[in-house]
Amino acid sequence: MTRVAILGGTGYTALELLKILARHSSAKVTAITSRTETSPIREIHPSLAGRFDLSLENLSPQQLKERADVVFCCLPHVASMEAVPGLLEVGLKVIDLSADYRLKDPEVYAKWYGHAHTDAGRLSSAVYGLPELYRDRIRGTNLIANPGCYTSTSILALAPLIQQGLVEPTGIIIDAKSGVSGAGRTPKQNILFAECNESFGAYSVGNHRHQPEIEQILSESSGRNVDVIFTPHLTPMDRGIEATIYAVPKAKATQQELLEVCRAFYQNSPFVRVVDRIPTTKDSAYTNFFDMTIRIVKDRVVILACLDNLIKGASGVAIQNFNLMYGYAETDGLL
Numbered sequence: 001m002t003r004v005a006i007l008g009g010t011g012y013t014a015l016e017l018l019k020i021l022a023r024h025s026s027a028k029v030t031a032i033t034s035r036t037e038t039s040p041i042r043e044i045h046p047s048l049a050g051r052f053d054l055s056l057e058n059l060s061p062q063q064l065k066e067r068a069d070v071v072f073c074c075l076p077h078v079a080s081m082e083a084v085p086g087l088l089e090v091g092l093k094v095i096d097l098s099a100d101y102r103l104k105d106p107e108v109y110a111k112w113y114g115h116a117h118t119d120a121g122r123l124s125s126a127v128y129g130l131p132e133l134y135r136d137r138i139r140g141t142n143l144i145a146n147p148g149c150y151t152s153t154s155i156l157a158l159a160p161l162i163q164q165g166l167v168e169p170t171g172i173i174i175d176a177k178s179g180v181s182g183a184g185r186t187p188k189q190n191i192l193f194a195e196c197n198e199s200f201g202a203y204s205v206g207n208h209r210h211q212p213e214i215e216q217i218l219s220e221s222s223g224r225n226v227d228v229i230f231t232p233h234l235t236p237m238d239r240g241i242e243a244t245i246y247a248v249p250k251a252k253a254t255q256q257e258l259l260e261v262c263r264a265f266y267q268n269s270p271f272v273r274v275v276d277r278i279p280t281t282k283d284s285a286y287t288n289f290f291d292m293t294i295r296i297v298k299d300r301v302v303i304l305a306c307l308d309n310l311i312k313g314a315s316g317v318a319i320q321n322f323n324l325m326y327g328y329a330e331t332d333g334l335l
């Protein structure tokens with residue numbers, strides 16, 4: 001059994017992690033933290049009643065080390081890079097769900113997050129936790145930078161065709177839509193029911209922080225200089241992300257040939273489904289699957305992709321990373 005602690009236990013990603021860990025063959029949750037709450041976890045997340053008896057606690061790194069082997073850090077960015085160094089220093093492994101260790105360049109981080117990086121020395125060694133691209137690196141690391149939800153959708157959709165030189169790496173347009181849980185459980189005005197219900201719109205146009213993350217990972221993994229326009233939208237659903245992506249073809253290939261390239265690329269990836277039909281968010285809701293298809297429309301390749309932002313976009317992929325780090329089956333807890 002691997003002993004697991006969760007930081008930020010009152011939030012949505014923590015809840016999804018706990019639901020998955022409850023059915024994992026080899027993980028035992030031994031601590032769940034909060035800065036302020038001390039209630040039993042079943043009172044904060046009633047769906048966990050009967051599954052976990054733990055209460056929330058405010059624990060130091062040393063106290064966590066006595067109880068756990070690995071920590072899932074479910075804190076907001078900035079708060080996370082304040083917590084992670086202390087956890088690593090006492091010898092814990094860390095899977096960080098925030099954005100704090102995803103970008104390699106601290107200046108790019110400061111520009112997009114509006115905050116100087118306080119643990120910049122670890123950015124080069126943290127491993128980007130997208131198993132479909134970096135399975136081997138994930139196996140040997142102590143610090144996982146778990147990907148963002150829009151980012152996973154966009155990278156998984158584009159990586160095969162960019163790596164194979166089948167679409168131009170520049171001028172790519174990613175038109176993405178997210179359910180409201182993507183914004184977390186911490187209250188904010190734009191996610192109040194009366195603001196977002198029956199309403200739909202774009203936000204952070206041209207300046208969303210997932211744009212440099214998508215470009216960094218697609219460029220690094222393909223060896224090409226990838227440039228995208230990323231436009232996120234908030235849609236009045238609980239959960240799910242859909243991305244419609246437009247790219248210029250670089251070589252002559254039919255729709256079926258492009259689908260076959262993607263199927264071959266993901267043949268050893270149990271959570272990627274390259275399908276013929278157009279996927280919807282309901283197909284992958286509450287699962288760790290990523291669904292994609294391709295159409296050719298006039299002179300563009302159009303990729304359509306969906307995942308559940310809280311599972312494949314956050315807590316599910318975090319468990320995939322945990323499984324790889326500890327040598328468990330990649331699907332443990334997730335099917």
Ligand SMILES: NC(=O)C1=CN([C@@H]2O[C@H](COP(=O)(O)OP(=O)(O)OC[C@H]3O[C@@H](n4cnc5c(N)ncnc54)[C@H](OP(=O)(O)O)[C@@H]3O)[C@@H](O)[C@H]2O)C=CC1
Pocket residue numbers: 007008009010011012013014033034035036037073074075076077079097098099147148149181182183184185186309310313314
């Ligand atoms: N929601 C999503 O779909 C996705 C989220 N992520 C990332 O995962 C992380 C967690 O997200 P999510 O669970 O949705 O967030 P929530 O807002 O639901 O929960 C975050 C938790 O962190 C704690 N917290 C809040 N502010 C601070 C702070 N300043 N210092 C320390 N702890 C704090 C809170 O717990 P308490 O107040 O009890 O201490 C809170 O419950 C974030 O970094 C997010 O960007 C990544 C991919 C997708």
Ligand SMILES: CC(=O)N[C@@H](CCC(=O)OP(=O)(O)O)C(=O)O
Pocket residue numbers: 077097098099147148149150178179180181182183184210232234
């Ligand atoms: C709907 C919504 O608000 N979504 C969030 C993305 C959630 C996510 O993946 O966040 P991190 O990259 O910070 O971990 C946003 O646009 O900020």
